[in-house]
Amino acid sequence: MAASRMHADKFSSKLKLFVERQKPGLVQFFPDYNFDEYSQRGADMVETLVDRACPREIAEQFAVLALYDLVILLDDSSSMEYEDGGNRKDMLKKVLEAIADVYELAREEGIVSVRFLNNPTGRKDIKKADVAGLHAEIQYDGVTMTGTELQNKILKPFVLEPQTPMRKPLLTMIITDGDIEGEKQGVLKRNINNCLAKLDNDSERTVDSVAFMFARIGDDPAAKTLIEALDDDDKLGAWIDCLPVDSHLDDIDISTNGRSHWDVLRKLMLGGLYEDVDEDDDIYDESLPFEPHGKGPCVDV
Template sequence: MDARNGTLDQSKLDQYKTVAFDIDTLDPKTGLTLLATASLKGRTDVVKLLLQNNASATKLSRGDRTPVWFAAMGSMKTNDRAEIIRLLHTYGADINKPSPRNRNYTPLMKVIIDWEDPAIVRQLVDLGANVAAENSDRETATMLAIKMKNHAVIRALDGNSPRRKSFTELILKVIIFILHVIVSVSAVASGVIRGILESRYQYGDIRDASCSREARENKTMEEYTTDLIHFITDNRLSDFFKKDDPFLKTLVHKAAKLKSNPESTFKSDKDIRDLLKLSLYQQVIYCDDSSSMSVGNRLEAQRRIVKRVTKVATYIIPEKDGVELRFINSSVSGSGLRDTEIEAIMTSVKPAGDTDIGKNLISKILKPLVYDKLANKELRRPLLVSIITDGCPEPEASNILRDAIRDCGKKLINAGYNSDVVLFQLSRIGNSRASKEFFDNLQNDKQLQRVLYCTTDGLEKACEDADQNEDQLEEWVYVTVMPPDELSVVV
């Protein structure tokens, strides 16, 4: 009754725990778990409370129905349904499991038939709902939407819809420059990058030629401010940035200067807008300094890439800000670093030790930069943690890093933040079979798709192919990062 009415709080739950109590037991009358009951009734706070107290997001109620299925079924506001589905997904819920009692309708199908809500349909698709799954009548979600003649829902089912792209933008655009190999060896070596740059810049140069520099800068600042505020609102970052935030004003002012400067590396308006969004995030670079990094040119490749990442990440942020740098083994670290400072530190650290990447991620990055700041709401900016490693964890278990990333999302939710306030990007140097398997397992983990993107190609190849040309390497870092549209990244 408390779960159904929304009156269940921590004190009542603690009282229930004083007697024999199973948080996942089924109500003998309804056949529902507590979590399913709260999900059905749209009790967002109760759902969050139960998950925080170890209620299972995968426990089935009578009829083999999941809490997500009941969230899709219940009558509630769109915002409550969306938040409940988001919470359940974060805690490992299966959003595709159908209900045999209901002609094998999936949660996606249930939302289409009962509520015709394109916002929730879009959310489920972005979370990985299977649009091609069939119910007992051999109907897919798309067939049901067509039968309902709801064009908004049909568009929401399309993974290439404009809204889909804006969701992927959160991660993909934020890592616009980071360690991402898409252009082939021959493309880099033959100078195709420069041709791509020139073709992208040409239209913007012609368009801007007729405007005065000062007028152009003022107009650009207005446009960039509007664009940035929309991005902040759409991606739920308003707790960090207000419209009149001096930090935002600095970003926009410097971005406008970049655009009007004919000598700037960033001449494309699209590139500068992406740079603005990237600069909202505090960049944290976590480097591998284990013994195996002494093989080949791995250490040099890491140094060159990290230097370029830092240069791009600090182009338009305030002078007092910079990149955070940490190593798996070395106690050397740095805060507020720029590219020249970071290069000196990278050069001084010598490879030695094991690859306890998950354990030290917690102790050196997540605890001091995130967890210690949660209680008092001291997080100033969202974080993007870029992890570089040449192999799989050793001797630490392979699940430690995965669990650390999962737990980070849960701790953020428990503290009142969104789980995607801290994003992770994992890149590989080297080509060992074990490291590829480790990366593939992380990339295929659906619970991590909200917050983790993996680059599985060896980064040292990019440095070799850049032929020791630092300017070309910087262009490669920036231009070659746009992944395929069909990449599954969810928000």
């Protein structure tokens, strides 16, 4: 029997549960749990994703992205071009296409902004159709000052010193291939910590106004150490999630559209929003071999 289609009022109830259970501070953005502006878009998003073979339960989680503004900070340092024979650039394009393909269902204009570690010029309103052009224009040069550029290009303009008040909470993705270079140790964690501290003392916003997701492209061991340390941080971990460093990012290719595609994309886009997704760092755990001894085949009785 086919599942009934999602309606706006039903999805509004699911948004209310999400806020109550996962991000109670979002009530500041949506007083009295009023999601009228986003309920229909979220409900439509669920059905579109299900039509694309996304499991319904996962599609309903993706649809909470209708409540968030998404910005991405991309690593355009030199190593992205010359390491791994150019494979890192190709993987970056696949990841961006997969993210945009889902997020443009949550926000018609697409990803709010894509900023770069080294290039001072970013791009706004990026949809899947824009990714190829954006990717072709990237000039890889410079170092990986992740903490400094996160502060200057994301936290200040969108959270700490916005030109207009925040209307929605901000989900920030940082996609990098290497360890931090060109800045003092600890700048990244300090800037995230200070942002949360200021929000915690804000009369109109709360710490739930932001969430962060980190992903590594390539196999740089220093980047592996950095991402694992962020993921395991006792104080900041509730607002930060990291795609497991051994995740099969190849599976994110939208041409596959299989279950592994949705599992990786769910971790990448929702790990900073859902506690259970945050804690699920074993999406590729394999079953151990098990052969029972002395047991015959099961039979019906």
